[in-house]
Amino acid sequence: MIKELLNKKDIERIISRIAHEIIEKNKGTEGICIVGIQRGGVYLAKRLANKIKGIENVDITVGSLDISFYRDDIGIRKEQSIVRKTDIPCDITDKKIILVDDVLFTGRSIRAAMDALMDFGRPAQIQLAVLIDRGHRELPIRADYVGKNIPTSILENIEVQFEEEGLEDKVILMQNV
Ligand SMILES: O=P(O)(O)OC[C@H]1O[C@H](OP(=O)(O)OP(=O)(O)O)[C@H](O)[C@@H]1O
Numbered sequence: 001m002i003k004e005l006l007n008k009k010d011i012e013r014i015i016s017r018i019a020h021e022i023i024e025k026n027k028g029t030e031g032i033c034i035v036g037i038q039r040g041g042v043y044l045a046k047r048l049a050n051k052i053k054g055i056e057n058v059d060i061t062v063g064s065l066d067i068s069f070y071r072d073d074i075g076i077r078k079e080q081s082i083v084r085k086t087d088i089p090c091d092i093t094d095k096k097i098i099l100v101d102d103v104l105f106t107g108r109s110i111r112a113a114m115d116a117l118m119d120f121g122r123p124a125q126i127q128l129a130v131l132i133d134r135g136h137r138e139l140p141i142r143a144d145y146v147g148k149n150i151p152t153s154i155l156e157n158i159e160v161q162f163e164e165e166g167l168e169d170k171v172i173l174m175q176n177v
């Protein structure tokens with residue numbers, strides 16, 4: 001580990017801020033559905049929906065999306081992707097989808113996620129929320145809601161840990177080996 005970038009309290013504050021930003025940008029929560037990308041995005045999507053419930057007292061539908069079969073490096077990637085659950089519990093057509101992920105890096109996961117989503121319908125809009133934007137984009141993708149911009153070297157790695165996986169909530173900067 002090089003250093004700890006965010007702790008539990010920092011992450012809680014970010015979730016709270018982004019929840020308010022989503023409500024502000026969308027002038028409420030009408031037609032919103034939050035979809036998390038497996039794995040970390042799903043935990044964050046649920047936390048965002050809970051926070052919005054606390055602010056607006058509305059239940060927002062939360063879905064999960066596995067992008068394994070939509071990746072552009074399928075077949076080239078050294079590690080085998082673990083396929084996790086996709087569950088889109090509403091008709092996304094004409095909805096505003098808030099796509100959520102933990103780290104935004106090259107943008108390739110988000111491209112895959114948008115492709116995967118479109119198989120379920122034609123949303124009115126897709127907005128993107130990420131906990132960390134570490135730069136190094138390879139596709140023209142940007143986030144509408146960013147927890148923290150962390151300029152990184154290509155030789156570094158951002159690791160996000162979640163309580164939902166039995167770890168302490170934290171974001172750490174690692175040196176790639
Ligand atoms: O912008 P990109 O270059 O696509 O990188 C970002 C993606 O990388 C991580 O997922 P990873 O593929 O490591 O799988 P994980 O979620 O199982 O850790 C992270 O959760 C993002 O989804």
Ligand SMILES: O=c1cc[nH]c(=O)[nH]1
Pocket residue numbers: 103105134156157158159160
């Ligand atoms: O640093 C990175 C890059 C992609 N995905 C991560 O989780 N961390």
